[in-house]
Amino acid sequence: MSPLIQLLRRASVVPVVVASIALFVLMMMTFCDVILRSAFNAPIEAATELTRILMAVLVFSVLPIISTTNGHIAVDLTDGLFNRLHLSRVRDLIIHLVCGGMLYWPVQRVWILAERARDYGDVTEYLSIPTYLIGWFITLSLAVTAVVMIATGVLRFFAPHILSEPAQ
Amino acid sequence: MTAALIGFAIVLILVLMRLPIVFAMGVVGTLGFAYERGGSILDARGLKAAMSMVGRQITDTAQDYGLSVVPLFILMGLFVNKGGMARELYAVSNAFLGHMRGGIAMATVAACGGFSAICGSSLATAATMSKVAMPQMRRYGYSDELSTASIAAGGTLGILIPPSVILVIYGLLTETSIGKLFMAGIIPGLLGIFFYLFAVRWTVWRNPSAGPAGERANWTERLRALGSVWAVLLLFFLVIGGLYGAFDFEPLNLTFSPTEAAGMGAAGAFLIALFRGGLTVESTFEVLKETCFTASALFAVLIGAQIFSNFINLAGLPEALIAMVTAYDVSPFVVILMILGIYIILGCVFESLSMLLLTVPIFFPLVTSLGYDPIWFGILVVVVTEISLITPPVGLNVFILKGVVGDVSTGTIFRGVTPFWIADIFRLALIVLVPIVVLYLPQQMGALGH
Numbered sequence: 001m002s003p004l005i006q007l008l009r010r011a012s013v014v015p016v017v018v019a020s021i022a023l024f025v026l027m028m029m030t031f032c033d034v035i036l037r038s039a040f041n042a043p044i045e046a047a048t049e050l051t052r053i054l055m056a057v058l059v060f061s062v063l064p065i066i067s068t069t070n071g072h073i074a075v076d077l078t079d080g081l082f083n084r085l086h087l088s089r090v091r092d093l094i095i096h097l098v099c100g101g102m103l104y105w106p107v108q109r110v111w112i113l114a115e116r117a118r119d120y121g122d123v124t125e126y127l128s129i130p131t132y133l134i135g136w137f138i139t140l141s142l143a144v145t146a147v148v149m150i151a152t153g154v155l156r157f158f159a160p161h162i163l164s165e166p167a168q
Numbered sequence: 169m170t171a172a173l174i175g176f177a178i179v180l181i182l183v184l185m186r187l188p189i190v191f192a193m194g195v196v197g198t199l200g201f202a203y204e205r206g207g208s209i210l211d212a213r214g215l216k217a218a219m220s221m222v223g224r225q226i227t228d229t230a231q232d233y234g235l236s237v238v239p240l241f242i243l244m245g246l247f248v249n250k251g252g253m254a255r256e257l258y259a260v261s262n263a264f265l266g267h268m269r270g271g272i273a274m275a276t277v278a279a280c281g282g283f284s285a286i287c288g289s290s291l292a293t294a295a296t297m298s299k300v301a302m303p304q305m306r307r308y309g310y311s312d313e314l315s316t317a318s319i320a321a322g323g324t325l326g327i328l329i330p331p332s333v334i335l336v337i338y339g340l341l342t343e344t345s346i347g348k349l350f351m352a353g354i355i356p357g358l359l360g361i362f363f364y365l366f367a368v369r370w371t372v373w374r375n376p377s378a379g380p381a382g383e384r385a386n387w388t389e390r391l392r393a394l395g396s397v398w399a400v401l402l403l404f405f406l407v408i409g410g411l412y413g414a415f416d417f418e419p420l421n422l423t424f425s426p427t428e429a430a431g432m433g434a435a436g437a438f439l440i441a442l443f444r445g446g447l448t449v450e451s452t453f454e455v456l457k458e459t460c461f462t463a464s465a466l467f468a469v470l471i472g473a474q475i476f477s478n479f480i481n482l483a484g485l486p487e488a489l490i491a492m493v494t495a496y497d498v499s500p501f502v503v504i505l506m507i508l509g510i511y512i513i514l515g516c517v518f519e520s521l522s523m524l525l526l527t528v529p530i531f532f533p534l535v536t537s538l539g540y541d542p543i544w545f546g547i548l549v550v551v552v553t554e555i556s557l558i559t560p561p562v563g564l565n566v567f568i569l570k571g572v573v574g575d576v577s578t579g580t581i582f583r584g585v586t587p588f589w590i591a592d593i594f595r596l597a598l599i600v601l602v603p604i605v606v607l608y609l610p611q612q613m614g615a616l617g618h
Contacts, residue, residue, distance in 0.1 A: 016457050016460065017453075019456075019457075019460040019464075020453055020456035020457055020460060023239055023243065023456050023459060023460055023463075024456055026236065026239070026240070026431070027240060027243060027431055027434045027435050027438065028435060029431075030236075030240065030427060030428060030430070030431025030432070030434075030435070031431050031432060031434075031435035031436075033428070033431070034422075034424070034428050034431065034432055038422050048233055051233055051236050051427070052231040052232075052233055053231070054236075055230060055231060055232070055235065055236050055239070056227075056230040056231050058239060058460050058463065058464070059230045059460075059463060059464045059467045059468075060230060060464075061460070061464075062460045062461055062464045063464055063468065065461070066461050066464050066465050066468075071461055071464070071465050072188030072189070072190060072191075072465055072468060072469075073188065073189050073190070073465050073466075073468075073469045073521065073522065074183070074186050074187070074188045074189060075183050075184060075186065075189070075518060075519075075522060076186060077184060078184050078185070078186060079186070082186070091185065091186065095185075095186065095187055095188075098187070098191070099187070099188065099191045102191065102194075102195055105198075105219055105222070106219075106222055106223065106226055108219075109219045109220065109222060109223035109226075110223050110226055110227060112223070113223050113224070113227060134227075134231065135227060138226065138227060138230065142226075
């Protein structure tokens with residue numbers, strides 16, 4: 001089991017790199033767009049649609065990672081109470097299972113929307129990028145998020161040693 | 169109406185059980201929407217309608233052009249911070265203010281204001297500045313009350329001074345102009361700094377030993393300190409000025425949309441950091457990574473908030489509130505006071521962003537129907553949520569500071585914070601009673617032809 005976890009940990013760098021590149025491109029593109037527009041009156045026409053796509057990529061690439069590393073915005077006011085009652089671990093298990101499980105429906109729905117866009121042959125205005133590709137990407141991200149949340153919840157509860165960080 | 173209130177209560181309970189806010193708002197919003205549409209939370213037709221709403225929110229929010237300001241402004245803040253900005257800002261304010269009585273605490277407030285202008289998170293500002301300013305104030309024998317309070321209070325200044333992520337989120341939730349919200353935040357933010365400086369002066373006037381004077385820096389030292397931050401200050405004025413339309417003349421004709429301002433700011437901060445030699449490939453990657461994580465979490469929470477807000481609107485809670493206010497003939501001013509009271513109470517439990525996401529969908533329609541300006545209300549909400557961060561008994565900034573500093577009791581910090589809190593109440597009163605303080609700059613912006 002452990003080597004698999006190691007492998008997954010290594011692999012989790014990939015989406016982070018993808019998201020970082022998307023963000024860097026977004027930054028440079030916006031910068032160049034302003035410069036080109038004001039100095040040479042030649043804006044990047046596809047900037048708007050590329051911005052949309054890059055945003056979806058950067059947000060959804062890292063969603064599975066923040067979902068399993070306590071990256072979501074939450075209120076920790078009752079942490080002390082749960083700790084005193086020794087219920088923190090049970091609570092975390094339930095939260096992971098519930099959150100992962102409830103993603104089933106959005107996954108299904110976003111998938112349907114993507115397939116519909118594919119049937120209609122929707123493409124973006126300037127670059128004619130098929131929009132269903134973005135839909136697929138979001139579906140994939142949500143599905144991965146659901147699976148890893150459930151897996152993380154279960155492993156943390158029943159076999160925390162597998163997930164413990166290797167000594168540096 | 170009842171359904172909406174029950175839904176709201178369930179969200180509160182789930183959030184307090186530490187369910188991430190996006191899931192709490194998402195699931196209650198979806199089931200509530202289904203209930204409103206089909207008469208039961210498990211009605212097939214209702215659920216189908218709810219799920220199409222959810223699917224659309226997920227795909228549309230992530231691809232919303234206007235939202236691209238969020239990652240770009242976060243990125244700008246992190247790049248600037250990478251160069252040790254907190255320390256440098258503090259050195260500058262200290263060079264100019266440190267020789268006065270209470271001067272080092274005043275420098276702390278000023279540096280907090282400057283730092284948070286770029287950082288945009290109160291809790292992060294308080295945590296960062298405490299590491300820089302606390303040792304200095306200890307060295308000069310400042311009382312624990314004054315030194316911790318100036319950091320805890322100074323940290324709350326940030327989210328008003330643009331660029332402010334929380335104002336972006338308010339703008340998106342309420343479809344209010346982000347550029348105008350930014351402009352509206354400037355004067356109240358500066359007022360906040362001045363009022364806090366008064367609070368420091370008042371503290372040392374009452375108790376001169378709380379904040380002895382430091383050494384006076386000569387002009388060479390002052391200019392040298394200023395030299396290390398001029399590039400960032402210039403970038404700040406370029407971004408905000410471009411947004412305001414200050415460069416909209418021949419031959420430049422340069423006016424930024426919020427997204428463009430954010431992109432210019434991020435790229436500019438990147439170039440500054442690069443030229444100053446503070447960036448490696450690894451540290452650039454770290455900054456990009458952190459930005460992506462923060463942005464992803466913010467987007468998730470926004471999607472949740474929008475799903476929830478769709479349910480609240482369908483359930484007719486805003487209309488019911490408006491009808492109630494009309495039926496009981498409550499004066500608009502009293503309504504505002506009641507809303508402010510609710511925020512102060514909620515602030516005991518939630519930090520600014522969560523509070524904003526939960527309450528704005530409910531209060532915004534009511535407040536605008538009473539004839540108040542949406543921009544003014546946005547600033548008001550942000551100011552009052554920030555006040556709640558230092559309000560006893562559970563101001564979050566105070567606890568953050570206690571966590572970082574360690575050997576000071578929360579009681580001591582709250583005692584020290586009292587004059588700052590009173591200064592905040594004066595500022596709040598000023599904003600409520602004299603709305604032009606908020607609205608002057610956005611109106612000027614309109615006059616320039618945007």
